[in-house]
Amino acid sequence: MNGDRVIGGYALRRLLGRGGMGEVHLAATPTGGLAAVKVIKPALARDPAFRRRFEREVAAARRVARFCTAPVLDAGIDGDVAYLVTEYVKGPDLAEAVRDQGPLSGSNLEALAVGIATALSAIHGAGVIHRDLKPSNVLLSPLGPRVIDFGIAQLVDNDSLASQAILGTPAFMAPEQVRGEPLTPAADVFAWGGVIAYAGTGRLPFGGGAPGEVLYRIMQEGPRLDGLDEGIRDVVARALAKDARLRPTAQGLLAELVGGTRLTTATEVVERTWTGTVTSGVRSSAGRPGGMSAEAQSSARPSEARSGGGQGRERAMRPTGLVAPTGGPVDSPLRGPMGAPAPVPGSVGGAAGPGRGRWWPWVAGAAATVLAVGAALAVPGLWQETLWPYEAGFGDAWAVGASEGGNARQAGTGYELTVNPGWRLWKSAPRREPDTGVIVSAKATLAEGTGEYGVWCHGSASSGDRYEFGVSGSGKVTIVKRRTGTRGRPLYGPANAQGAAVNRIVAECGRSGNKVTLRMWLNERLVAEASDSDSPYGPDEAGVYAASGPTDPARVRFDSFALRPVGQ
Known part of the structure; x- marks a missing residue:
């Protein structure tokens, strides 16, 4: 403990x-x-x-x-x-599962192979190389395999002891990794072949023993694949090619697994993995008909398709707002069109029927991932737009540039608002709020000047309405309801709270009957609660804000930002 x-x-x-x-x-x-x-x-x-x-x-x-x-x-x-x-992913890792329950076969193994290949496709699509894919880095969650610790291996110099510990699983190293050459995504594909071979046979493909012996066999000998299901053996063998140029890409693995002659459609994988029939009557894991998740149903609503027609996935510059010294919102020259997420297939679930081999409870979710991949192999862009929670990397969709009230800019991995004296800047996240209520969180620092800063929710860049949750440089917290043309109505505070140099602000905008309930945490302590039943605002947009004092500018840095549904 x-x-x-x-x-x-x-x-x-x-x-x-x-x-x-x-x-x-x-x-x-x-x-x-x-x-x-x-x-x-x-x-x-x-x-x-x-x-x-x-x-x-x-x-x-x-x-x-x-x-x-x-x-x-x-x-x-x-x-x-x-x-x-x-x-936190609940479930054993693949090494534990094979050790305790034995190797996988048939549709279970295929679902695992597709799930890990899908993860690698997403990782490589983000410009990251895993470098240490192995069974203990594959977690078997109830909804499918999850790949963890990607990219961490390159944090440490290659000649350090920590690096040797991270890369200390010789059985899954690619030959070029053994030689110490610069790595490409092909090294992860080699490791994928080794992981699937292990999962399907219970043996290391190049045997065990002293690390030097294993590394020699990786360089000079072929893998031992006898006992591996014939249907997947050829794909694994190509992934384990000594020459990196001869291996398929992660996307190529997916194409072979779900689109080749052996498996004509992704639906076949689903039906062979999960013995229930995949039809419109199947209920999703959230209990909704049609196999569509809550997030997918929400994103498919016409009211959210602000861009119209087939433009739902277009990533446009999001609106931003600022408040003049009089307190009334002013249109910003940075305002642009609003994008909306595209609907995607959700997860499919149901009772397990009798099937061959051992039943693995996570394969239904993995098969649903296969179904989505079969529909569109451009995995990273499709899923990043639609799943909760949303977390900002403060990338291209957060507005940057100067206006009368100040300036917004990228600052390394963070986001900075510099506010002119007597002004208030507020910026929208490139993601609409969920309909079920939202938790908004950010980590921020008042780097220069005096004033206040925080997060806001249930807002609209077009109207200027929003609930603000703020902390001042002197450590006072407030919850304020703002409307166009007003200075804002305090719902809580100002009240003293224990602030810090770097503050983590978490706000909740929920609904109870015909009123909105509002709660605020500062550095993990609940510091404010309020409610609003006077024409309360509903879910719309959320973001960050900063306000300066009357005489001096203020500069606020945001190092993180996240949105998630209440209760998630």
């Missing part, structure tokens, strides 16, 4: 495991959920070069599509402690 130890606002509950870079803990999030927190060894965290690589790799990891990984929720460096927060 970790007692009340808190890192980055996350309360550590128990140790999940140790590795070459540090420890992984189960932790409680500010809103009561669970997350996995990787705490990096202090010796690494103190290294300036490691810090630079850490920031770069975290930014890259945030770009990876979420549906087949353990997505990055937060990251930071606090003194000698660097930490990485990911979604």
